[in-house]
Amino acid sequence: MxxxxxxxxxxxxxxxxxxxxxxxxxxxxxxxxxxxxxxxxxxxxxxxxxxxxxxxxxxxxxxxxxxxxxxxxxxxxxxxxxxxxxxxxxxxxxxxxxxxxxxxxxxxxxxxxxxxxxxxxxxxxxxxxxxxxxxxxxxxxxxxxxxxxxxxxxxxxxxxxxxxxxxxxxxxxxxxxxxxxxxxxxxxxxxxxxxxxxxxxxxxxxxxxxxxxxxxxxxxxxxxxxxxxxxxxQLNNKVVIAGKLGAEPEILINMYRDLIRDKDPRMDVELKPNFGKTSFLFSALKSNQINVYPEFTGTVLETLTHAKQTPKSPRAIYQLGKNQLAQQDRMTYLKPMAYNNTYGIAVKTSFAKRNKLRTIQDLQSVQGKLKAGMSMEFMDRSDGLKLVERRYHLKFPVKGMEPELRYRAIHDNQINVIDCYSTDSELRQYHLTVLKDNKHIFPTYQGAPLMTTKFAKKHPQIVTSLNKLAGKISEKQIQEMNYEVNVLEKSPASVAHHYLIKHHLIRE
Missing domain, CATH: 1.10.3720.10 (MetI-like)
Known part of the structure; x- marks a missing residue:
């Protein structure tokens, strides 16, 4: 019932x-x-x-x-x-x-x-x-x-x-x-x-x-x-903001909408949540089917601009991605938020304690016990599973899974190691431990609004509004917001609005 x-x-x-x-x-x-x-x-x-x-x-x-x-x-x-x-x-x-x-x-x-x-x-x-x-x-x-x-x-x-x-x-x-x-x-x-x-x-x-x-x-x-x-x-002056699949992108695009409307209440803003993968969104942006979407610095270098080398510092990563997007695709990449939504390797906390696992390198001692479930994107990326195996000298069976399914699978003990994002609410929900990346192989992933340069020049007030998020939102804050949406089943719009009000980024 x-x-x-x-x-x-x-x-x-x-x-x-x-x-x-x-x-x-x-x-x-x-x-x-x-x-x-x-x-x-x-x-x-x-x-x-x-x-x-x-x-x-x-x-x-x-x-x-x-x-x-x-x-x-x-x-x-x-x-x-x-x-x-x-x-x-x-x-x-x-x-x-x-x-x-x-x-x-x-x-x-x-x-x-x-x-x-x-x-x-x-x-x-x-x-x-x-x-x-x-x-x-x-x-x-x-x-x-x-x-x-x-x-x-x-x-x-x-x-x-x-x-x-x-x-x-x-x-x-x-x-x-x-x-x-x-x-x-x-x-x-x-x-x-x-x-x-x-x-x-x-x-x-x-x-x-x-x-x-x-x-x-x-x-x-x-x-x-x-x-x-x-x-x-649809030919009117509408601003279309899209986001990738998941609670976090939907929270961010709701923040974008509230910030834009706070500056200009008459602005017609349409949200397209759960719009698709990175390549889909970028194609839509280039063809003017959407106007803005949140993208991460590491993804820019790995997937969009195909940078040959990735700098070490977060500031250098952002600056390189910004410059390459402007040169290659005539895109404007606004200032990033504070939190780093990077990749991680996670196991159950009980499994980590039982096998004394603290770092990714510690997995070498239990390779024979490992059964992994990982997202297809992480398995395919050169800075994902391939890099983990190469740099940490690991080799274990891996099944490709939809992101949410891998969390359910590790919870049901069908697998015992997964890839994750450091801000995932499921880490808290399912009592998982993120193993320390002691060789620092995962690049920084800071989110920022991405738009065409033509759109940015036409709407300077939108650029100003969205830049209010620059340097804001910690990893703990975004993980808590993700938890409120995914577990407590609050609406992304209400969670986003509450954060902006609480931190005085928009008027009540």
Missing amino acids: KKVANFMQTLDARKVALVQALGQHLEISFWALLIAVMIAIPLAIWVRRFPKIAQVILQLTGVLQTIPSLALLGLLIPLVGIGTVPAIIALVVYALLPIFQNTYVGLTEIDPSTEEAADAMGMSRSRKLLRVELPMAMPIIISGIRTSMVLIIGTATLAALIGAGGLGNFILLGIDRNNTSLILIGAISAALLAIMMSFLISILQKMKFKYVLILLSAIIVVGGGVAGYTTIS
Whole structure:
């Protein structure tokens, strides 16, 4: 009963966000299905007289469906950026096969005697198609559309990974915060949406062909009008601030918004939390899909500017990253906060005491006992696991995991060593000890707002407002704020606002 109560409480608290996510999910799904229909049906009509070409296309669309959705999204990002466009393209790719296959089968399996009767009546090819063939094939075609719709709605949850929004935001946020209620809200909503849309499309199978055409035409006109209005409305003077997945980035972007609005209450500021990984955000910033996001100095040098050498002092690291961003990408990197959210290697406190572990180097004595779970980013980075293994002469089995899942796994004793960020609230929540980096291999990671130089010059008041955080927020303070959001389940907005008020950075 407690779990049900928690679910209902979370549902009530997130009802506004749920409605917004449903709208985003429907919009992405609608356009993906419409485009897939407009490609697949005419193509099937054309190739029905060329069976060999039809078989090639069937094989091709079948192969496209086997491409993992995450891989497809990753391939599209360099070409079309992030957000709604790559999500829709990926969904169209997955939706083509059922619609094309059903249309082709429906048209080619019409009784030959029916075709002969239409020819005997002197019907032209186009008239026969519209009056005889399509009406007879329509139930099978609608069945293919129905299958594609269900497939699209399910796959569209992954659109949240590239900043396209939708119900996937709830699922990703639930995984990140170990909140089953959020995961269930996203999953159940997607399932109910798929059932509802499947039912609505099934009604089309019972309608006359001409009414189906009228209805589809009306949907295209209305949908196109709404999309056009949305595009125009987004051309206003809006400031879009995005953050990576997690409580800490969401706290920071809420601080950014409050600081900007404190200076100018009329400023229209939109937040995009849980927007994606570093590469997604940076691509969005360069393409002006977002205006500001918090980035860390170590990540700038390692991932964005690919610096050949990393300085030792925090000030030198920041200055090098700032200069390289300005030269290479025409970016402005504002002054950093005080805390250092660097990498660490953590074990259970009980495990550390039992094996007398104080430093990363001490792991050498227990290598045979180690079972690690680490984030994919840490495993891939040259200043992550690779550097730990090389500098500390360590080698142990490692499983790649989502960041939050590795904490749950070490808590359940499925693994006994993980990577972490020094400000993670889970370190306190799960009673973990961060082993001392006695060889100082991890660089400094201080967070600061990142924006294009063009945007910074256009909005000097925003630069002034955001620079109020320079040198502020200690590691203990940010860890406590993360704990309040992740464990005490306070909203990031309220936690951020409380900090700014308490430290006199904004007016009450």
